[in-house]
Amino acid sequence: MTAVLDVPSGAQPRVPTPSPGDPRLARLSLNQRTTANWSLREAIDGAVAAGIGAIGLWREPVAEVGVEQARRWVDDAGLRVSSLCRGGFFTASDPDERTSAHADNVAAIDEAAGLGTRALVLVPGGLPAGDRDLVAARQRALDAIGALVPHAVERGVTLGIEPMNPIYAADRGVVSTLAQALEMAAGFAPHEVGVIADTYHLWWEPGVHELLAGAGERIISYQVCDWITPLPADTLLARGMMGDGHVDFTAFTRAMAASGYTGDVEVEIFHADIWAAPGADVVATLARRYVELVEPHL
């Protein structure tokens, strides 16, 4: 089951591509990195053309035009900003690096507020070079989050801890399970610290459906893509289109619904083939897969 951009050759899609205006697309969000070759302007236009209700923004492309301009564009387009990616990377052992990471995260909070989104996605960061103390790195991540809370509250932004597939525990994200992220968040109020639920990172976790269903307002973002095998050589680009892999979107989405989640559903796919394809084709495919595999269970 490798990534494909369309139905198997000769076959008809099981559902037709939904038209703009289809109410089933209202909660669908295009994460900018899924169409990585599109500029912010192109991504906004592409989302609108497809009838998608929201967009998940990344700081770098936003910075190219500025937060105010980006905000005007998404507002004028009638889109919601479902989240801002990403803050975090605050596991350094060097105090100066941690100070610098804090300042960068303060800026990210301001950007999220300026863009009108409540959800700031935090990728915790990995182990410092040569450092094998994962327990201590996790504690530094928690401490860094705590230090950001007052500013986040002031700006009306919720800090979203993203638990990441253990494949990234060493070099990208030391928070490895939903259970762990929820435990970290539990020391704060739900409007202060929440968690990001991403199928790619969490699909394998024992008891994940029960954890999701009981997580209530702690879940501030739902991100979807598939776990495909064999895993592509570049593990940072190993995410597949929904339906191309092993994730049980029915069970996961039902558990999200049981949690009371009423927010957007972001499609976030990092894959070289998908990045190489025309953006409009990618958006048409993801809209179809979303309507087939995810939306009916929300």
Add this chain to the structure above:
Amino acid sequence: MTAVLDVPSGAQPRVPTPSPGDPRLARLSLNQRTTANWSLREAIDGAVAAGIGAIGLWREPVAEVGVEQARRWVDDAGLRVSSLCRGGFFTASDPDERTSAHADNVAAIDEAAGLGTRALVLVPGGLPAGDRDLVAARQRALDAIGALVPHAVERGVTLGIEPMNPIYAADRGVVSTLAQALEMAAGFAPHEVGVIADTYHLWWEPGVHELLAGAGERIISYQVCDWITPLPADTLLARGMMGDGHVDFTAFTRAMAASGYTGDVEVEIFHADIWAAPGADVVATLARRYVELVEPHL
């Protein structure tokens, strides 16, 4: 931190290679797959030449000479058989395949008994093609283990559930955490069903040290190798030599000691570079790394 077979060029090893007879090697075991190009006879001779106390056997090379011959060789060499790899692969949805897997696992139990080892390593198996119900696959694994218990008890073999890194959850091992494996085992007596603790699979698990320390006699095998990044393209050959990656062997081994574990420590490394190197060099390196990184904390 990629796999190396020796110290960095120009540097001296931090500890000298231990000599045969060094008592620190008494609990070290060479898993056959670490020196994959050696025959069983060569692996036995190589372990003896290095002064290693035990060997972890695989069914396929044992089958080439037969269980009785293999048993004579290891007995004559004065080695213990620390484990037999591997049974399992019992997550098929097709009943005939499950029946066939049961029969194969009955044979594996007999082979373990014939070889004089108590520990049969069970790799649960992945999701059947096109099947996304991980919860059900895990239940089938548990049911299959339960069905094997009477025969295992009769032969004096303990079934060892191997929780596997979630990177393999889809295609190899649906049991993903030590916590989950311990929960599965808890329905049986410790002499019936235990767990395999492998640093590669478990190093990232939140709370793993506490889980290990409290697992007592449930842990029937300790396997070591390192998690290296960037992850090699073939994830089945992505295991590194201890010290080349991110695993905290000090903390993990201390937790194993706290559990009361007094068994062997198997070095099991799957890596193309290590397989391509002369077996005697690999054994010398792993013995040195073991004495430096693992043995002091047992």
